[in-house]
Amino acid sequence: MRPMGRQLRPPSGVSRRSVLRGALAVTALPALAACAPAAPAPDTAALTVTDLAGQTLTLDGPARRVVTIPLPAASMVVAVHGGPDVLVGMNAASLAAMRSSYLGAVHPQLLALPSDVAGSDFAPSIESILRLSPDVVIQWGNRSSGIIEPLRNAGLRVAQLTYGTQEDLEGAALLYGRLLGRQDRAERMVTGMRERLRAVRTQTPGLAAARPKVLYLRTAERSLTVGGGASYNHFVIDLAGGVNPAADIPAEQAEVDLERILAWDPDIILVGTFDAATPATLYANPALAGVRAVRERRVYKVPVGGYRWDPPSQESPLMWRWLAGLVHGTGAPGLRAEVVAEYEFLYGRGPTEAQLDTILQTVPNAGSAGYANFGR
Structure with missing residues (x-):
């Protein structure tokens, strides 16, 4: 599980817009495919890329062996590539999430990768990574230099990732x-x-x-x-039409006591995917019986697909639709079909x-209001 630290910005003189442009520099975009394309032919032309920390790195050609250290990076690398064959190693927490995810079911070979x-x-x-001979290592760029320099000192190419906002998410892709x-x-x-951001905002x-x-x-x-x-969850709640009662906490995450939740008296509670708690956990707690969300059975376990839906990932647009369906009380009609098309x-x-x-947590959410036909 990643401690959610404050996100740093690119070095002085490097704008966020220029960082996003740098991710696509050097060659023009090919025409967009109508469906997931086949693996590309080998390309030996060297390329220079600007990462999300504003640093440049040069590869001999498109990476074919990738090691990921940030938790969300493994599944997103697979999704962007269109297959699992470029991923050769990942964080143990990424592998743990993959074991219980749709991605692990559809690409079981990922479960055998070094972690x-x-x-x-x-x-x-360093020794473990060197054994994998990666073309590039994905590492956090908004933490200390102590997790970057050992990689560079070993002669490894490092692409730094920043994380926590929608702009970061698009930049990572x-x-x-x-x-x-x-x-x-x-x-x-x-x-x-x-496109879906605009649709939800309407x-x-x-x-x-x-x-x-x-x-x-x-x-x-x-x-x-x-x-x-300061959390991505705050962004998603606002986007979907809700109000985050914890908005005044100036952090991505914070531990609170029971009294704080009683004072907030939320209308809806989302149970995250980073521990085993379910709506039943909260419904069974007599100390929470007076909270509106518990009293009205509006507590919901967040879905898990190819990756968790609560942190930013390639599946975030599905999370927006899911939460908007809860907030607006519409039941998100058509969401199940959208998940199928998106996963294809x-x-x-x-x-x-x-x-x-399983993805939409139908069993854990069975006792919660309005979930019987959710997404159909």
Whole structure:
């Protein structure tokens, strides 16, 4: 699990817009494919890429062996590439998430990949990484230089990732597209995000002053950790038409006590995917019985598909639709079909009805209001 630190910005003189442009520099974008394309032919032309920390790196050609250290990077690299064959190593926490995800089911070979490339603090295991002979290593760029320099000192090429905002998410997709020679897929992914962002925003004004209070609990099993005003969850709640009662907390996440939740009295509670808590966990807690969301059975476990839906990822547009359906009380009609179409593009195969039930947490959410036919 990644400690959610404050996001740093690119070095002085490097704008966010220029960083995003740099991810696509050097060659023009190919025409967008109508469906997931086949693996590209080998390309030996050297390429220079600007990462999300504003640093440049040069590869001999599109990367064919990638090691990822940040938790969300593994699944997104697979999605941007259009297949699992470029990923040769990942963080142990990424592998743990993959074991219980749709991505692990559709590409089981990923579950056999080495996962000893870094410690829980993201400090790289240089010997383990060198054994994998990667073309590039994806590492956090908004933490200390102590997790970057050992990689460079070992002669490894490093692409730095920043994380936490929608702009970061789009930038990561474009960066991976450039590194992998899959700009067509990356651009299609980002274009789709922007289109669906606009679509969800058109629903929000209709709520006017009736916006419900939506509380995101990153953890709820042993401790209560909420998404604060600096979190991506805050962005998603606002986008979907809700109000984050924890918005005044100036952090991405913070542990709170029970009394704080009672005072907030949220209308909807989202149970995150970073521990085993479910709506039943909260419904069974007598201390929470007076909270409106518990009393009205509006507590919901966040879905897990190819990756978790609560942090930013290639599946975030599906999270926006899911939450908007809860906030607006519409039941997100057509969401299940949208998941199938999206996964066919991202992972090369759409889920079955049974897999859709698992992804959308149909069993954990069965006792919650309005979920019987959700997404149909």
